[in-house]
Amino acid sequence: xxxxxxxxxxxxxxxxxxxxxxxxxxxxxxxxxxxxxxxxxxxxxxxxxxxxxxxxxxxxxxxxxxxxxxxxxxxxxxxxxxxxxxxxxxxxxxxxxxxxx
Numbered sequence: 191x192x193x194x195x196x197x198x199x200x201x202x203x204x205x206x207x208x209x210x211x212x213x214x215x216x217x218x219x220x221x222x223x224x225x226x227x228x229x230x231x232x233x234x235x236x237x238x239x240x241x242x243x244x245x246x247x248x249x250x251x252x253x254x255x256x257x258x259x260x261x262x263x264x265x266x267x268x269x270x271x272x273x274x275x276x277x278x279x280x281x282x283x284x285x286x287x288x289x290x291x
Contacts, residue, residue, distance in 0.1 A: 211290050213266035217246070217273075218285040219254045227282055232258060235272050260291055 215236075217228065225247055232243035236258045250256035261269065266288040273286035 210262050212260050213263055213288045213290055214260050215258045215266050215269050215286065215288050217250045217256050217258060218287060219250050220283050220285065223277070223282040223284040225251060227277075227280065228284065231273055231276065231284065235269055235276070258286075 217231070228247040228250060229240065229243045232238045232246055233240060236243075238246065238258075246256045246258065258269070260266075270286045270288050273284065277284040277286075
């Protein structure tokens with residue numbers, strides 16, 4: 191008669207409890223989007239204070255990229271889409287991307 195080892199069951203449970211992958215949402219620098227618009231986007235879609243939004247905007251401006259936040263896949267995707275739609279609506283080429291952490 192076959193016996194089941196307790197550790198096999200524990201291993202299966204452990205893999206089920208693994209947290210979902212998280213994704214960084216980032217803004218990319220361009221030469222056309224006004225800095226003030228970037229600050230507004232960060233406040234509107236990432237619930238940042240004006241001071242924090244300005245810090246991130248300057249990071250994007252100086253380093254070419256800035257992290258807006260880290261979220262589960264669905265939330266990250268939604269934020270990327272919201273920023274893209276808002277930027278298009280205001281005729282700015284601001285790029286927002288996501289990347290697994």
